[in-house]
Amino acid sequence: MDEKCKKILECLSDYMDGEASEELCKTVERHIGECNECRCVMESLKVTIEMLHSLPEEKIPENLEKSVLNKLKKILFK
């Protein structure tokens, strides 16, 4: 995993929350388009979050995206 991927993954939760700036969105989208690894991470993140959102509301932890992403990062960056 290179430095650029790490940066992209750092921004991914903001991006998915819609909190990223327009410029950042473009950077993330461009990178996802050319990097399989990051695309896989984003896909799994999406699927996981969608799955969790189908649970009853009270079972969804706060900062769901961030905690899922943190778990993924622990797996990827060890």
Ligand SMILES: [Zn+2]
């Ligand atoms: Zn990447």
